[in-house]
Amino acid sequence: MALDEAPANSSSARFESSSQSSVSTRFAVSSKRPYGGVAQLVERFGRIEEARGSIPLTSTSVRTAMWCRYVLKALLGAVVLLLLTAGCAESSAERLFSGLEVDQPQPMPDSVLTDTEGQPFATRADTEGSVRLVYFGFTSCPDICPIHLAQLSDVLARPGMPPNIKVLFVTVDPETDTPEVIRDFLDQFSAEFIGLTGTKETLIEVQRQFAALVASPAVDENGEVQDIGHDGRVFAFAPDGLGRTQYPHPTRQTTWTRDLPILATLR
Amino acid sequence: MLCLVIPYFVFQRRAPKGIENEGSQKRFFILGVLLLWVATDWPLGLLGASYLASAHMLQFLIYTMAVAPILLLGIPEWMARRLAGRMRLYRLMGRCTQPVVAGLLFNGMLIFSHSPWAVDNLRATQFGSFAMDFLWLIGGLLVWAPLVSPIPEHRMTSYPGRMAYLFLALGVIPAVPAGFLTFASFPLYAIYELAPRVHGLGATTDQQLAGLVMKLGGIPIVWGTIVVLMYRWSEASRAESAEARLPNPPTSPSGELHQSSTDPDQ
Numbered sequence: 001m002a003l004d005e006a007p008a009n010s011s012s013a014r015f016e017s018s019s020q021s022s023v024s025t026r027f028a029v030s031s032k033r034p035y036g037g038v039a040q041l042v043e044r045f046g047r048i049e050e051a052r053g054s055i056p057l058t059s060t061s062v063r064t065a066m067w068c069r070y071v072l073k074a075l076l077g078a079v080v081l082l083l084l085t086a087g088c089a090e091s092s093a094e095r096l097f098s099g100l101e102v103d104q105p106q107p108m109p110d111s112v113l114t115d116t117e118g119q120p121f122a123t124r125a126d127t128e129g130s131v132r133l134v135y136f137g138f139t140s141c142p143d144i145c146p147i148h149l150a151q152l153s154d155v156l157a158r159p160g161m162p163p164n165i166k167v168l169f170v171t172v173d174p175e176t177d178t179p180e181v182i183r184d185f186l187d188q189f190s191a192e193f194i195g196l197t198g199t200k201e202t203l204i205e206v207q208r209q210f211a212a213l214v215a216s217p218a219v220d221e222n223g224e225v226q227d228i229g230h231d232g233r234v235f236a237f238a239p240d241g242l243g244r245t246q247y248p249h250p251t252r253q254t255t256w257t258r259d260l261p262i263l264a265t266l267r
Numbered sequence: 268m269l270c271l272v273i274p275y276f277v278f279q280r281r282a283p284k285g286i287e288n289e290g291s292q293k294r295f296f297i298l299g300v301l302l303l304w305v306a307t308d309w310p311l312g313l314l315g316a317s318y319l320a321s322a323h324m325l326q327f328l329i330y331t332m333a334v335a336p337i338l339l340l341g342i343p344e345w346m347a348r349r350l351a352g353r354m355r356l357y358r359l360m361g362r363c364t365q366p367v368v369a370g371l372l373f374n375g376m377l378i379f380s381h382s383p384w385a386v387d388n389l390r391a392t393q394f395g396s397f398a399m400d401f402l403w404l405i406g407g408l409l410v411w412a413p414l415v416s417p418i419p420e421h422r423m424t425s426y427p428g429r430m431a432y433l434f435l436a437l438g439v440i441p442a443v444p445a446g447f448l449t450f451a452s453f454p455l456y457a458i459y460e461l462a463p464r465v466h467g468l469g470a471t472t473d474q475q476l477a478g479l480v481m482k483l484g485g486i487p488i489v490w491g492t493i494v495v496l497m498y499r500w501s502e503a504s505r506a507e508s509a510e511a512r513l514p515n516p517p518t519s520p521s522g523e524l525h526q527s528s529t530d531p532d533q
Contacts, residue, residue, distance in 0.1 A: 153469075188467060250457070252454075252460060253453050253454060253470070
């Protein structure tokens with residue numbers, strides 16, 4: 001039997017008739033709000049499809065098919081989004097470090113300062129072959145300095161971290177931070193951390209050599225120092241002596257743990 | 268705090284005639300408010316909001332395991348009915364205090380409010396911190412309502428059901444996020460990781476402590492309540508069996524039971 005000769009009670013005929021009747025009656029039914037929220041939503045989608053002339057809203061199976069279509073569209077959208085995100089992730093994975101990468105790594109300055117034992121200490125020569133993390137701060141700093149040092153102390157105590165990592169804390173407040181004060185401060189975090197000081201002029205010069213922002217004290221009306229504005233970055237130098245990356249405040253432990261072993265391999 | 272205390276005592280003065288306010292309920296309510304104050308104010312409030320994950324967890328525990336049930340015990344039935352009636356919350360309360368709904372809502376709240384996203388974003392502002400505290404209190408009231416709601420029909424009746432509910436809603440599911448906190452190799456919450464250390468407590472150690480507080484802190488309350496329920500259940504069963512052993516009450520010649528004059532339906 002040819003398709004155009006289908007009897008009136010065949011499924012296609014029922015499909016047609018229900019389509020026509022639904023266009024005329026569906027709006028009146030929905031205005032009485034006979035169902036709950038989800039059912040109304042289904043009906044609304046159905047009407048949109050009806051208006052397009054693609055699907056008549058007739059039975060549960062048709063509604064299910066319609067929902068499947070929307071779910072498929074949503075899934076397709078999600079897959080596209082996922083692929084795009086993966087593309088972005090891949091582009092960020094091409095970066096070697098999670099910290100701020102330096103475009104043109106510069107050699108570490110070999111400044112000579114005084115350590116907490118009162119001995120001269122050359123920032124480069126005395127730390128040869130190690131990863132050097134140089135930080136300019138002051139012992140009475142209320143937040144950034146202790147947080148950076150505590151983070152480094154926690155990270156360096158983790159198993160699997162390379163042993164050749166030296167943390168150099170250079171004070172920017174030499175009047176208050178005597179070698180003893182610096183040692184006491186650093187010992188709260190790690191006895192391995194190296195504290196350095198010098199004259200005011202030397203320290204300003206060292207900050208310039210490391211391309212750090214030179215610390216400046218904030219003074220109140222009476223001329224008393226209230227706070228010291230200083231560079232919050234940790235300057236990281238690989239064992240090859242080049243400043244590869246920097247870590248601003250705040251830097252999370254996951255970043256340090258990822259980057260330090262990579263830095264340690266750059267000889 | 269005043270939003271709780273003032274309406275409570277204003278309502279107390281307007282108690283319906285013939286109903287005497289129980290002193291124990293007042294004491295429970297005051298104790299609940301005091302605990303709320305301890306958990307919210309300095310030092311615990313400040314430490315929990317900005318410095319220590321363990322303090323944050325202790326706050327959560329006090330809000331949900333102590334303040335919420337004690338406040339519920341401090342509210343008289345008539346007051347709860349009047350409040351629910353005025354605020355048109357009776358039906359909503361009835362639905363939300365169904366054990367499955369209450370358990371799911373509480374644990375959903377627990378997982379959301381301990382997710383790194385929620386903690387790092389909400390704890391960063393005062394309003395967010397307040398919203399989190401409020402969420403905890405509401406979650407606590409919800410989860411305890413099937414056990415100690417002032418409205419009797421919102422309470423669960425069977426003892427085994429209550430014990431199972433307590434175990435599942437407050438004992439089992441919270442152990443999952445607690446496990447994550449205890450066994451995570453890195454600090455999950457940036458806000459506590461990047462805060463100045465308190466007494467040299469490292470961020471990872473603090474987080475492990477928080478996980479332990481979450482996992483173990485609720486045990487005495489949950490199991491203590493289960494033991495009390497078990498004792499009451501055994502007492503009730505004993506009373507029932509003693510009643511069953513008594514001789515049958517005399518029946519009328521027609522076979523109907525004699526009804527006492529104190530029958531509430533008469």
